[in-house]
Amino acid sequence: MWTFLPIYKHPVWSGNRIPSFKNGPIEIPDNAPIGESWEVSDVPDNVSVVADGPDKGISLDMLIARYGEKLLGKGVMRRYGSRFPLLIKIIDAGRDLSIQVHPDDAMAQTMGHPFGKNEMWMVLEANQGARLASGFNREIDPAELNGLVESGKILDVLRYIPVEPGSAFHIPSGRVHAIGAGILIAEIQQTSDDTFRLYDYNRPGSDGKPRPLHLPQARKAINYGDVSGFALEYEKVSQGVSEIIDSDCFTVNMIAASELLTRDYSALDSFVAVMAIEGCAELEAPSGTLRLEQGNTVLLPATDHSLQITPCEKSSFRALEVYIR
Incomplete structure (x- = not known):
């Protein structure tokens, strides 16, 4: 069994919960807020490294090269090859994340990437009144999209759902979504970093300029009839x-x-x-x-x-x- 050194990310919407959730402190240059902690990753240029034990210092891709199907499983390796197929992370939304969508496998492969991006969220902590967006509250005509984005009325057609610790969601590729401020989430997703922003509240990025939007790609990725973005139901047990x-x-x-x-x-x-x-x-x-x-x-x-x-x-x-x- 292996544990890995977390890979920390510092987007503009980062919060301050991750160190305490992981029983910190965490040494970060300039004490920069942490928005994401990538726990297990085989995303290019962001590959996890074993934290300790006999394989300490070995990257996940080299670990797979060493152990192959003994690590992944025969069926997993036949289906996905030698790349670890999942990205496992913790997300801390100090501010609202952008309104965004992810591609499916077919679209991702036209971009030269092996996987699309299906996600699952588990809410770990949430401020009172915190909410997230999951899909639309009505079917959308593709011709409406530009006007909705330019006017900011895209927010009016999203399905917003109040959350609490234990709330769980499936975010399939094509579902427009956003994590709201004040939420700490565990995310399980396909190994992909493809995100298409539709709307970002006209806020500046770390360079002081508005972060880019990706409307041409988003138009192709969106499931315009997706109105089923409700929370998942599962049995809560103590043992x-x-x-x-x-x-x-x-x-x-x-x-x-x-x-x-x-x-x-x-x-x-x-x-x-x-x-x-x-x-x-x-x-x-x-x-x-x-x-x-x-x-x-x-x-x-x-x-x-x-x-x-x-x-x-x-x-x-x-x-x-x-x-x-």
């Missing part, structure tokens, strides 16, 4: 595992443990990533043992067919469990 989403791109479950919990992966042909979102636990698998603290993520190879989870003393433990079916 056990509940499925949040099972999609072609990823399966995400909620693990909740107040006592010893054993996971059986013998029927699974995939790596498993576990992100701790509450408390801490001792994890034991054939590939090793470690203590996983809130805000951190561990990657188990496909050859690990079991995992024992023992919550830390006087601690309940919750985590997102991620794999490809």
Whole structure:
């Protein structure tokens, strides 16, 4: 099993929750606010590096070159090749994120990129009254788009949903969306950094100039009839595992443990990533043992067919469990 050094990002909308969520402090030059913490990434120029253990200092792509299907799983490697297919991150929205959309696989491949960008969000923390946008509140005529963007009325046709810790959403490619201010989110997505901005509140970027929009690309990517961007429903348990989403791109479950919990992966042909979102636990698998603290993520190879989870003393433990079916 492996943990990785987080890759921190500092966009204009960054907040200040990530250090405390990860039980900081985090040493950042100039104490710059952190908007994103990439926990596991194989995005070019942003590839995760193993934090410790025998493979310390090795990048994720080289780790896959070394272990191949033993890490990814035979089925995953046949489908995706040697690139790790998911990007796992924490997002802290100190301000509203731009109104944006992502391409599907077919569109991404016309741009020379292997994957589109389907996402899943789990709200970790939220200010009172915080909300996010997920899809439209009515079907949109493509001819309306320019006028809606130029007037700022694009905001009036979005489906805004109040959120609280535990709220979960699927953001398929083509769904116009935005994370609102005051929300900390865990995001599971395909390995892609393709984002097309439609609207950015006319605010300046770090260089003092308005950040660019990507309307020609967004027009092609948008699902104009998408009015189903509601929160996901899943069973909330105090001990056990509940499925949040099972999609072609990823399966995400909620693990909740107040006592010893054993996971059986013998029927699974995939790596498993576990992100701790509450408390801490001792994890034991054939590939090793470690203590996983809130805000951190561990990657188990496909050859690990079991995992024992023992919550830390006087601690309940919750985590997102991620794999490809």
